[in-house]
Amino acid sequence: MSQSSERRHSATETAPLLEGQIDSYQTLDTSAKIAGKDAKDLFADQPVEAQSSSQVSDAVNHDQSSVTSPDDDDTATKSTKYSTAHHLLNISPARFWVFFPVVLFLHMVAWFDSSLMGSLHPVITSHFHAANSASWLSTSFLLSCTAFQPFFGRISDTFGRRPVYLFATSVFFLTTLWCGCAQSIGSFIAARATAGLGAGGVTSLAMVMTSDMVRVQYRGIYQSYMNLAFGIAQSLGIACGGFLADQIGWRAAFGIQLPLILVALALIVITMPDRMGPELAKNAGWTFREAVASIDILGAFILVITVASLLLGLNLGGNVYPWSHPIVITALVVFAIALPIFLHVESRAKRPAMPLEFLHKTPRSNMIFSNFFSLLAINTIQFNAPLFFQAVKLQPPTDSGLQLLGSSVALLICSVGIGFLVTWTGELKRWLVVGGVALLISSIVPTFLNENTPTWVSVLGIAPVGMGHGTALPVSTVAILALSTQQEMAVATTTLGIFRTLGSVMGVSVSSWVLQNALWFYLRRDVTGPNAAKIIEVARKSIEAIPSLEPVARAQVVRAYEQSLRVTFISGTLFSLIALLLIIGIKLPKLHK
Known part of the structure; x- marks a missing residue:
């Protein structure tokens, strides 16, 4: 022939x-x-x-071309010899089960590191006598972790996953060492910003490589493993940060990560297949210069500026600085200028850093924007629920945190179980809708909570947000990757990640703006008496001062907070409804084994 x-x-x-x-x-x-x-x-x-x-x-x-290596060439023809080989693409089960746990472990270390700052930043800023710089410790990490992900996606498509993953892991190791050795707050902030670069590469490529190695029908199972790693890491980071700082010091909290990352790096060198991903440069026979020229460097650079400026403005505005602060205004102006330039550049790029069809072609665009509004709703509820328990129910911060435990448990259980359900049933659309409905319910119920609502009812009313979060978002990940070609896997992952991060940050910023404006209105309306101005000032600045107010003033302030939080939760309901409407009419295939 x-x-x-x-x-x-x-x-x-x-x-x-x-x-x-x-x-x-x-x-x-x-x-x-x-x-x-x-x-x-x-x-x-x-x-x-x-x-x-x-x-x-x-x-x-x-x-x-997803995963190939010399010793895996005839895996597919021999796949029936292995009990799990039908799950995999061009990699033997033996090699997969050596490499995949390493990916999960490093994924967990990266998320553990990111969650540590919630507990460590007061200790670190106190050490450097720079309490006014506390917000930058997390903001710098968030900006680089999110904004540079498109670079990792496109570069790994061009040069292969292995060199890019090794680079990201090496950067993560070196910058974690830098964090532990930093001698000034400026040096530490720079270290956290660079650590975000490495951690962003590690976490985003973990998902991409899993898609490279696992057939779409079974990706839900392995997505569940990643969700479990994420949940454990987040819980450990939040719970252990303060303990580590008290027992061994904040520098050692970074130091204990170094041998873990180093061992993972060594195992990656040994176990990772030589060829993963499209490897466009090698397959097309490009020179290094031709390969670099094929990458949408200009588009990726403008995307970094666009995302970073928006995140910077939203993260600082209304939280750290007033919205009128020069830094906030400058960041938002830069975003307003960079966005149309980015759209113009990407519309003409051959291999855009973020293909615009992801944002306007259904069903992927619907799911991406649904995730954005879902995270808006989720963070509106989770960020303000503790405030309800403290300012309305007058519970101490420790107790208010425990009231959210039901939501956290629901998130962990659902995010792990949903992957197995997707694989077992083959359904994508059904579980997307279930998650969307759960999220909508969890947004509606808090709007009916008040001072007299039994605590157990309040806890149960907020818990479904974890179910919605743990169901809809993981299924969206599987569905979007399933609807993407091999060459689109990496950029699809980073695009989804960017919009999720934007939704998370905007959920905090928008809900804070809604709450503060509503609170200002209701306090002025409800608080009366000769000391009204002083009481309003105290109530806005310190929730802890509310229980110590005299009974009449305390009741007025509590009522103002209750009504303000109701308005805030209604905004979350609107976001949840939009998220559900975006997915209710889309068509998704049923996966068959």
Whole structure:
């Protein structure tokens, strides 16, 4: 058979791979090794759309080059020998179960590091006598962790996952060492900013590489493992930060991470396949200069400026500085200028850092924006729920934190269990809607809470936010990656991550703005008497002072907070409703094994 006829024959055999398409996307799992019948069965009862030969080729290559190494070349033909081989793409189970735990472990260390600052920053700023710089410790990490993710996505597509993952891990190690050795607050802030660069690469590439190695039908299971690692890391970081600072000092809290990261780095060198991802430069035979030229460096740079300036303005405005502060205004002005420039550049880029079709082509655009509004709602509830227990129920901070334990438990259970449910049922749309409805309910219930509501009812009313968070968001991740070709995996992950971070930050900023304006209105309306102005000032500055107010004034202040929080929770309900409406009408395929 001639080479041309072989190509035609190959295209004919793999044509069924395209039968599961919706809205003109390529199919979810199209490894060149699997039979056409198996791929056809992946999406039952889905409409078929005509495709060009180039699109057929793209679909065939979706997972063909995802993970290859010399000792894994014939894994697919031998896959029936392994109990879990049918889950995997071009990697043996033995190698996968050595490498994947390393990825999970490093993923957990990175999230542990990010959550430490919640407990450590008071100790660190006190050590450097720089309490006014506390917000920058977290802000600097957040900015670099989020804004630079598109670089990791596109560069790993071009040069392969291995060198980029090793680079990100090395940066994470060196900057963690820097954090522990910093001799000034400026040096520490710079270290945290650079650590965010490494941690962002580690966490985003973990998800991308999992998609490289696991077939779409089974990704939910492995997403659950990652969710579990994330949940454990976040809980340990928040719980252990203060303990570590008290027992061994804040510098040692960073020092104990170093051997863990170093061991992980060594294991990555040993266990990670030599070739992962599209590796466009190697497969296309590009020189280094040609490979660099293929990357949308200008678009990625402008994206960094756009995201960083928006996050900076939203994170500082109304929380650290007033909205009229020059830093906040400058950041938001830079964002307003950079955004249209970014859209113009990306609309003309051959391989954009953030493909604009992700933002306007359903169903991916719907899920991305649904995640954005979901995080707006989630953070509106979670950020203000402790305030309800402290300012309305007059509970101490420790007790108010415990009242959110039900939401945290629901989040952990649902985020772990949902992956197995998706794999078992093959359903994506159903669980998206379940999560969206749970989130909507958890937004509505707090609007009815008041001073006389039993505490156990308040706790149960807020708990569903964890269910919505733990259900809708993980399923969205699986669905968006499933609807993306191999060449889009990395950029799809980073795009989703950016909008989730924006939603989280805006949830805090917007809800704070709503609350403060509503509180100012209700305090002036409800607080009366000769000392009204003084009482209003005290109530706005210190929640801890509310219980010590005389009974009449305390009742007036509590009522003002209750009504202000109701308005704030109503805004969260609006965000939840928008998130649900964005996904209620989309069509998603059912995954079949």
